[in-house]
Amino acid sequence: MGQTLDSQFQQLCREKQLAVTHQRLVVYRALMQMCDHPSPEQIYERVRGELPSISLGTVYKTLHVFLAAGLIREVSPHHGSLRIEPNAEHHCHFFCLQCHTITDLEPSEVDVVPLMNSVPENFQVDRVSLEVRGVCGHCSGSFVSADA
Amino acid sequence: MGQTLDSQFQQLCREKQLAVTHQRLVVYRALMQMCDHPSPEQIYERVRGELPSISLGTVYKTLHVFLAAGLIREVSPHHGSLRIEPNAEHHCHFFCLQCHTITDLEPSEVDVVPLMNSVPENFQVDRVSLEVRGVCGHCSGSFVSADA
DNA sequence: TTCTGAAACAAGAACTACTCTCGTTTGATA
DNA sequence: TATCAAACGAGAGTAGTTCTTGTTTCAGAA
Structure with a gap:
């Protein structure tokens, strides 16, 4: 082994x-x-x-x-510093892996019931967060793929 | 104003x-x-x-x-330290707000297409991550609500 | 309005997580 | 084996955050 x-x-x-x-x-x-x-x-x-x-x-x-x-991955895309969310309305985030900016996404209708069902019964859920990671429009022009 | x-x-x-x-x-x-x-x-x-x-x-x-x-929220639940994901298979995470452990959830069939559609066209998507935040089973017994 | 105890404040030391530098060691190729 | 680039260890340096201490301000009572 x-x-x-x-x-x-x-x-x-x-x-x-x-x-x-x-x-x-x-x-x-x-x-x-x-x-x-x-x-x-x-x-x-x-x-x-x-x-x-x-x-x-x-x-x-x-x-x-x-x-x-790519042998391993990291769980958090932005563990460096506390980032505040003043916007109280429900929405999702896009994290830019290059410039580390966080962009609010338009609210979308994702059905998270299957996800909730995968949470063990004795766990208490506070909230679900959906995040997309990638490269923002501002950085996209100069982006060089990691495979290159 | x-x-x-x-x-x-x-x-x-x-x-x-x-x-x-x-x-x-x-x-x-x-x-x-x-x-x-x-x-x-x-x-x-x-x-x-x-x-x-x-x-x-x-x-x-x-x-x-x-x-x-609760006047504001923070974007990342675990910005303190880098956390490694050795498990290469696709799965979701549960973050315990009390003890900060990360628990893998069973894979679930969540349709993220509406979320992808909310990403602006000139953004490049690397991957989507679904996370649940709350209190894990281990902490649940001793958990005291913030409202108490 | 003034007094009083509790809470909040400023300053800066201390701590944690991480990165960088530099001299030494090790690995890959010939 | 010899060589050179890459990797390593030690420890200083840095950024982000928390803690401590003495001072100031706030809120309720007189």
């Missing part, structure tokens, strides 16, 4: 033209074995069990390499 | 049992006049134009007071 993960990682690195280093392999293994949504600090703590000399900076850098290559 | 905003704010404060201070009024007015999704720093900059002696700490505290009272 460990072997499977290792060879899977090596193949992914070949595909993405990434160097296979011991640190990257250990970080990848840790990620795949953590079933929740870990923070860099939590990943660092776990990896240190196996690799006590790794630095937090290396974990951050490795995560960014993995994110850029 | 300024008068309308001011009296609206005073009524909101009475309802929520908040003291009406000059600083809070100026912050509220600034928020209602900013049509995008400002960061605390941007709000601070704007408020300083009218109230040069206000401190950034006061802006933060005032925003938290407004958020707790």
Whole structure:
């Protein structure tokens, strides 16, 4: 099983033209074995069990390499700073992955009942939010695809 | 128009049992006049134009007071730290507003076409994310409503 | 109107999450 | 093995946020 993960990682690195280093392999293994949504600090703590000399900076850098290559994704598109929503009316948001602006979308009639049904019974729902991520009109002109 | 905003704010404060201070009024007015999704720093900059002696700490505290009272909302439920998604399969998330854990939801059949149609034509869509915010099962037992 | 206790304020130190720099080590290719 | 680019570790630096402390202001009572 460990072997499977290792060879899977090596193949992914070949595909993405990434160097296979011991640190990257250990970080990848840790990620795949953590079933929740870990923070860099939590990943660092776990990896240190196996690799006590790794630095937090290396974990951050490795995560960014993995994110850029598409090996993993991040949950929040804009974890950097608190952003306020003065507009009290119900609407959805578009997040620009380039300039990080947030654009209000026109209200749309999305049926979220199936989503609500997927929430476990003992969970209390406050509200549902629908978000679209991509590149806004202003940035679209100069956008260079990540595949290029 | 300024008068309308001011009296609206005073009524909101009475309802929520908040003291009406000059600083809070100026912050509220600034928020209602900013049509995008400002960061605390941007709000601070704007408020300083009218109230040069206000401190950034006061802006933060005032925003938290407004958020707790429901006068405004925040756009991102988890802007604090990067969170990694090792699970590559498509699924939705539940964010616990108390313990900040992220729970994967079972895939559900939500029709997002109306949402896609609300995105302006010159925007490029990367992906859509559906999120539910509330209180998870683990926290539900000890949960005390904000209204209590 | 003045007094009083509680709440809010300003200033800035402290903390957290993250990024950058630089000298050293390691990996990939010849 | 030798070479060079890439990756690494250590730690300083930065941005965003929270906390602490002493001062000021607000709201209700006298």
